[in-house]
Amino acid sequence: MNSEKIPGLYIHIPFCISKCHYCDFYSSTYVSAVPNFLNAVFKEMEMYRNRFDVFDTLYIGGGTPSLLSPKQLKDILTSVQKNFGLMADSEVTVETNPADLDQSPLESMRQMGINRINIGIQSFDEKVLGFLGRRHSAKQALSAIEASRKAGFENIGVDLIYGVPGQEMDSWLDTLKRAVAFSPEHLSCYQLTLGAETPLGIRYQAEEFLMPGEELQYEFFIKTSEFLEDAGYIHYEVSNFARGMQYASRHNQKYWDHSPYLGLGPSAHSFQSNRRWRNHRSLDQYLVAVNAGNLPVEETETLTMEQLRLEAVYLGLRTKRGVNFEDFKNRYQYDLFTEKREMLNRLLEEGFISIQDGRLSPTQAGLAVADSLALI
Amino acid sequence: MKNIRNFSIIAHIDHGKSTLADRLIQLTGMVDERNFKDQILDNMDIERERGITIKSQAIALPYHARDGEEYVLNLIDTPGHVDFSYEVSRSLASCEGVLLLIDAAQGVQAQTIANLYLAMENNLEIIPVINKIDLATADVERVVEQIDSELGLDPFSCLKCSAKEGIGIEEILEAIVKRIPPPKGDPEGPLAALIFDAQYDSFRGTVIHCRVFDGTVKNGDIIRLMSNQATYKVEEVGRFLLAREKRDKISAGEVGYIFASVKTVSDVHIGDTITLDGRPCDKPLPGFKEFKPVVFSSIYPIAPEDYEDLAVALEKYKLNDAAFVYQKDSSIALGQGFRCGFLGLLHLEIVQERVEREYDLSIILSVPSVRYRFTLKDGSVEFVDNPAHYPDPSIIEKGEEPYIRATLLMPERYLGAVMKLCMEKRGVNSKLNYLSPGRVELTYEMPLADVIYDFYDRFKSITQGYGSFDYELLDYRESNLVLVDILVNGEKVDALSQVVNRDQARPRALHACERLKEEIPRQMFKIAIQGAIGGEIIARTTISPFRKDVTAKCYGGDITRKRKLLEKQKKGKKRMKTIGSVSIPQSAFLAVLKTNTDD
Numbered sequence: 001m002n003s004e005k006i007p008g009l010y011i012h013i014p015f016c017i018s019k020c021h022y023c024d025f026y027s028s029t030y031v032s033a034v035p036n037f038l039n040a041v042f043k044e045m046e047m048y049r050n051r052f053d054v055f056d057t058l059y060i061g062g063g064t065p066s067l068l069s070p071k072q073l074k075d076i077l078t079s080v081q082k083n084f085g086l087m088a089d090s091e092v093t094v095e096t097n098p099a100d101l102d103q104s105p106l107e108s109m110r111q112m113g114i115n116r117i118n119i120g121i122q123s124f125d126e127k128v129l130g131f132l133g134r135r136h137s138a139k140q141a142l143s144a145i146e147a148s149r150k151a152g153f154e155n156i157g158v159d160l161i162y163g164v165p166g167q168e169m170d171s172w173l174d175t176l177k178r179a180v181a182f183s184p185e186h187l188s189c190y191q192l193t194l195g196a197e198t199p200l201g202i203r204y205q206a207e208e209f210l211m212p213g214e215e216l217q218y219e220f221f222i223k224t225s226e227f228l229e230d231a232g233y234i235h236y237e238v239s240n241f242a243r244g245m246q247y248a249s250r251h252n253q254k255y256w257d258h259s260p261y262l263g264l265g266p267s268a269h270s271f272q273s274n275r276r277w278r279n280h281r282s283l284d285q286y287l288v289a290v291n292a293g294n295l296p297v298e299e300t301e302t303l304t305m306e307q308l309r310l311e312a313v314y315l316g317l318r319t320k321r322g323v324n325f326e327d328f329k330n331r332y333q334y335d336l337f338t339e340k341r342e343m344l345n346r347l348l349e350e351g352f353i354s355i356q357d358g359r360l361s362p363t364q365a366g367l368a369v370a371d372s373l374a375l376i
Numbered sequence: 377m378k379n380i381r382n383f384s385i386i387a388h389i390d391h392g393k394s395t396l397a398d399r400l401i402q403l404t405g406m407v408d409e410r411n412f413k414d415q416i417l418d419n420m421d422i423e424r425e426r427g428i429t430i431k432s433q434a435i436a437l438p439y440h441a442r443d444g445e446e447y448v449l450n451l452i453d454t455p456g457h458v459d460f461s462y463e464v465s466r467s468l469a470s471c472e473g474v475l476l477l478i479d480a481a482q483g484v485q486a487q488t489i490a491n492l493y494l495a496m497e498n499n500l501e502i503i504p505v506i507n508k509i510d511l512a513t514a515d516v517e518r519v520v521e522q523i524d525s526e527l528g529l530d531p532f533s534c535l536k537c538s539a540k541e542g543i544g545i546e547e548i549l550e551a552i553v554k555r556i557p558p559p560k561g562d563p564e565g566p567l568a569a570l571i572f573d574a575q576y577d578s579f580r581g582t583v584i585h586c587r588v589f590d591g592t593v594k595n596g597d598i599i600r601l602m603s604n605q606a607t608y609k610v611e612e613v614g615r616f617l618l619a620r621e622k623r624d625k626i627s628a629g630e631v632g633y634i635f636a637s638v639k640t641v642s643d644v645h646i647g648d649t650i651t652l653d654g655r656p657c658d659k660p661l662p663g664f665k666e667f668k669p670v671v672f673s674s675i676y677p678i679a680p681e682d683y684e685d686l687a688v689a690l691e692k693y694k695l696n697d698a699a700f701v702y703q704k705d706s707s708i709a710l711g712q713g714f715r716c717g718f719l720g721l722l723h724l725e726i727v728q729e730r731v732e733r734e735y736d737l738s739i740i741l742s743v744p745s746v747r748y749r750f751t752l753k754d755g756s757v758e759f760v761d762n763p764a765h766y767p768d769p770s771i772i773e774k775g776e777e778p779y780i781r782a783t784l785l786m787p788e789r790y791l792g793a794v795m796k797l798c799m800e801k802r803g804v805n806s807k808l809n810y811l812s813p814g815r816v817e818l819t820y821e822m823p824l825a826d827v828i829y830d831f832y833d834r835f836k837s838i839t840q841g842y843g844s845f846d847y848e849l850l851d852y853r854e855s856n857l858v859l860v861d862i863l864v865n866g867e868k869v870d871a872l873s874q875v876v877n878r879d880q881a882r883p884r885a886l887h888a889c890e891r892l893k894e895e896i897p898r899q900m901f902k903i904a905i906q907g908a909i910g911g912e913i914i915a916r917t918t919i920s921p922f923r924k925d926v927t928a929k930c931y932g933g934d935i936t937r938k939r940k941l942l943e944k945q946k947k948g949k950k951r952m953k954t955i956g957s958v959s960i961p962q963s964a965f966l967a968v969l970k971t972n973t974d975d
Contacts, residue, residue, distance in 0.1 A: 010932065190928040218924035238926050255931050269932035276936060301936065310946075311939050318930060346957055350901055370926040372900050374942055375949065 314374030322361030473556030561628030567591030669717025
């Protein structure tokens with residue numbers, strides 16, 4: 001169906017030295033299992049070598065990939081090259097924790113071909129860092145960015161979190177200001193969301209603290225957007241900002257435009273033509289399956305055209321690029337423009353969307369209610 | 377006949393009527409422990425959930441008494457709500473005695489007294505039974521005293537039991553045999569049988585439940601229903617065990633059923649008298665009344681394509697509910713539907729629930745209305761039970777609305793608050809009567825429209841459940857009527873229109889707007905809700921839009937999760953009606969008539 005699109009590769013490194021209080025990604029603190037895990041990932045790659053060819057993005061996420069040694073990271077890259085191949089201009093990203101970013105490993109990373117580094121800064125406010133259970137300080141965050149630049153990274157992404165209980169708008173704007181001072185190429189600003197099973201989620205349900213109300217959330221959202229756009233960033237997705245579209249995460253965009261992707265490691269998701277599948281979430285089950293020579297897949301779904309259509313609308317409307325009516329009609333066999341004309345006019349009138357050059361895009365106000373826009 | 381006893385159990389709600397019925401059934405050996413399904417008589421889901429009996433049921437219990445004789449004890453169950461008080465009275469008219477059940481912890485309550493009166497009107501033998509004596513909070517002494525002072529019954533006549541624990545059940549059975557008189561009547565006389573219920577059987581047509589007072593009915597007899605002179609040939613008679621049991625005949629004193637090729641339950645009328653065509657009785661048994669719907673509402677399918685299915689569902693439903701009437705109707709906002717008549721609001725809610733549940737349909741009901749009478753300037757008279765058919769105001773000479781006489785029983789301490797409520801409901805000509813020290817009977821003449829509009833809920837709440845309420849229709853009285861429309865984002869929702877007295881127009885409209893504000897979920901857009909008389913806006917509320925709902929992260933695994941959520945929301949949206957691009961949930965339509973305190 002989308003044979004013309006080049007797939008992306010995601011590798012999930014499910015290890016952390018300590019778990020952050022808000023995180024609901026799968027990870028284990030049992031770091032001594034890393035070698036076994038890597039062997040399994042290499043085996044998993046072999047299992048897919050006939051189903052996937054060359055990739056043009058590689059995203060090593062987690063967990064905390066930066067707790068791998070340069071040698072281990074290198075082995076991953078080598079194995080990817082051996083089994084699939086990476087295109088010459090590939091985007092190769094590693095997610096990192098500021099506490100792990102000393103000069104020497106950064107330089108090794110840069111040398112082995114990693115060309116994009118994503119740093120989980122989250123905040124420059126110690127109080128916020130403490131509440132979130134991060135294992136680094138604001139100072140470490142600062143030096144991590146500096147060290148990354150010095151190591152020669154020309155594409156740095158910074159992850160930040162807002163809407164933390166008790167966080168004042170000023171504290172948040174201060175964090176933004178300090179991040180922007182380094183001119184990172186990319187910023188992800190996530191509103192704190194509490195999974196029910198996370199330590200913070202449990203404390204929230206026990207009514208230990210309040211989360212910001214919808215009005216305040218909206219204010220955070222809009223202020224963030226305005227501040228970063230003023231600073232020269234493009235608000236290209238709900239939570240993502242780039243200093244020029246060439247710096248927008250090429251890998252993440254594949255999730256939003258139904259490009260194919262392969263996810264390796266526990267809990268990783270893959271998508272190819274109209275099928276999506278998910279690996280075992282637990283490391284143990286993952287290892288057992290792979291070591292028995294089986295694909296560690298826990299669940300596969302084949303999407304109907306209607307489901308693809310729904311996804312395409314809500315994913316598309318999360319991005320500034322939006323949805324191209326003609327492309328949508330060709331790929332999902334549905335004339336969105338004609339079928340939803342009345343609703344689109346209403347949304348246009350209310351300032352949630354714009355329609356230009358055959359493309360439907362959310363406005364800033366539209367992005368803030370993108371979940372509802374998806375229900376048109 | 378001397379070995380037959382016909383009785384009912386009557387009680388305030390939750391005093392254990394169904395549990396006791398189950399125990400009696402169990403002890404007389406009708407079912408063994410293993411097959412004993414709790415509360416056999418309340419066999420509809422809705423009845424179980426609401427804890428009330430809606431349709432009457434009957435069962436014959438074979439009992440070997442201590443005197444060595446074999447008896448047949450016919451237990452006739454009764455519905456427990458004011459909408460169905462006529463059905464209760466007909467069930468009681470089929471008995472010679474009742475068990476008046478009283479909770480040992482709660483004591484005498486409003487419905488205990490109301491039921492006692494019904495039993496007394498029918499000259500029944502009354503056996504007071506104190507239930508739940510096993511409870512830690514039970515105060516049997518106090519209840520015995522209340523039986524004496526508040527009910528005026530012989531305190532030594534009462535029995536004590538715990539239906540739940542099975543204590544004292546045999547004594548009850550013995551008392552039924554000894555104290556309730558056997559039925560009288562002449563099995564050889566002309567047939568006179570009272571219809572106390574009718575149910576639809578999909579294989580056999582209507583099964584008539586009746587009590588034979590005189591004469592005998594058997595297979596092949598030609599029976600005549602005295603209210604409409606319709607005749608039918610009897611195909612089968614029998615009595616009720618756990619299932620129907622065929623017999624050769626049923627005679628004076630017995631309770632049983634008749635099949636006679638009666639197509640629908642609407643062809644028979646509860647309270648009517650069955651006699652033999654060839655040898656009719658002189659006059660019908662007393663107490664017969666025609667069903668008269670007093671509350672009207674339109675039912676629409678949420679999805680227009682479900683219209684045919686709704687038509688089939690109502691047709692089937694009607695087979696088993698003679699009190700329910702309907703005809704085709706259409707709404708500008710809601711499309712094709714049916715105008716329906718009900719005995720009261722509870723009846724309406726039951727129909728709604730059963731149609732949705734048993735036929736898997738999503739439906740909307742318009743705001744319920746009473747039937748108004750308009751005299752037009754040309755002298756003609758029009759009855760209007762649907763606000764959509766409200767006449768052009770310029771041609772109305774006068775409007776009239778139905779009045780009822782409400783009878784309210786309550787402890788004296790609630791009198792002030794209840795009188796205030798009745799006055800607010802435009803009650804007039806009040807009469808006060810002291811039943812016993814501390815207990816009063818209050819009657820008011822009130823517009824029926826005000827009674828269906830949240831009166832019952834508020835009365836219950838004011839009297840903390842100690843009040844009981846009954847009403848009868850009186851007459852039509854002149855009233856300054858206006859039509860109040862509700863507009864959502866400028867579009868009139870005709871199903872929300874109401875006819876009201878002008879003095880109440882503004883508060884009613886505001887109440888409707890506010891209730892809608894609570895029921896309609898916030899959306900991306902601002903929603904204006906207005907109440908209007910003609911072109912004049914008399915009330916208004918606004919639902920402010922939400923401005924932020926977007927999920928922060930949407931990568932690999934989030935995508936499927938999010939899609940599933942959206943799919944669920946889309947499905948939910950299909951259960952709402954979209955008017956003026958606003959999704960209005962079903963609940964909003966009925967909520968308009970309710971106070972906000974009752975949910």
